[in-house]
Amino acid sequence: MVKIAITIDVEGYQRAGKDKYKCVEKTIPKLISLFNQSNIKITWFIVHDRWDTITKKFPFFIDKMDKNGELGCHVHFMDKKNKYNIAYDFQKELIGDATKFLRNKGFDIASFRGGAYFFNQDTLKVLEELNYLVDSSVIPGYYALHASNGIIKRKFVNFFPNKNINGIEINHKNNSNLSPYYLSKQNYNKKGNSKILEIPLVVNPILNIDIGCFSRFLSLPISLISAINDFSIIDRLIKRKYSDSYIVLNSHPINFYNNLDIKLKKLNNFIKEYKKRKVEFSTLREIYDDYQKRKI
Numbered sequence: 001m002v003k004i005a006i007t008i009d010v011e012g013y014q015r016a017g018k019d020k021y022k023c024v025e026k027t028i029p030k031l032i033s034l035f036n037q038s039n040i041k042i043t044w045f046i047v048h049d050r051w052d053t054i055t056k057k058f059p060f061f062i063d064k065m066d067k068n069g070e071l072g073c074h075v076h077f078m079d080k081k082n083k084y085n086i087a088y089d090f091q092k093e094l095i096g097d098a099t100k101f102l103r104n105k106g107f108d109i110a111s112f113r114g115g116a117y118f119f120n121q122d123t124l125k126v127l128e129e130l131n132y133l134v135d136s137s138v139i140p141g142y143y144a145l146h147a148s149n150g151i152i153k154r155k156f157v158n159f160f161p162n163k164n165i166n167g168i169e170i171n172h173k174n175n176s177n178l179s180p181y182y183l184s185k186q187n188y189n190k191k192g193n194s195k196i197l198e199i200p201l202v203v204n205p206i207l208n209i210d211i212g213c214f215s216r217f218l219s220l221p222i223s224l225i226s227a228i229n230d231f232s233i234i235d236r237l238i239k240r241k242y243s244d245s246y247i248v249l250n251s252h253p254i255n256f257y258n259n260l261d262i263k264l265k266k267l268n269n270f271i272k273e274y275k276k277r278k279v280e281f282s283t284l285r286e287i288y289d290d291y292q293k294r295k296i
């Protein structure tokens, strides 16, 4: 059985300046009602950090999301001046604040995603200390450099690392895990025995079929938008030997902002089609529980 987890990183669009929350106001109420009508649960990664405090701006949306889905925590490791800072203490402070804020409101927070898909050994340590169960920041094979202003300088494969940037390096390129795994305390790209289950964003099995040798180096995050526009990706995954798997889709309010009604129609159609194919739409927490059962 294929389980699909739709995940949405609920955040403003920084580059829109004073209009940064327009995309949230326009898209989120419609997405909530579409998922309610389709009777599926999704995972909403709620941002709460120095860069964005969606939690305080839109408490009403967050209550509604919680009633019909899972709330996860999403943090960008940026300081007040919008500069990346990935020191352990700073990660602990930001994730700690966000988690406390959400849990104090009575939400059961167990899943985490790093801003820009950043994740390292210190992030793992913090998640363990805060009793998380799931991380979904890793895209196996992915590599990116983000400048300190958040602009992506380089993406995916990077054979010639250039660390002389004033920003962060997101490095999952030595990771070839195709399905969920417990993170290693020594190396977050490897399997190990920490308490945190990584449920990666991955379409690696498809690339394995299509371009063979590159699969170890290159993986694509399945974005919700590309999935609803191209059914064949998930169809192939379901038909092939990888049928017993989990697919994590990712999107953001800004991705729905233009042509919203057309995209909602397509999304509705996407959900209907895959329900017919006996695919289950699940939250990350539900995948976590399913994974525990399969291991026995």
Ligand SMILES: [Zn+2]
Binding pocket: 009, 011, 047, 074, 076, 114, 115, 116
């Ligand atoms: Zn984000």
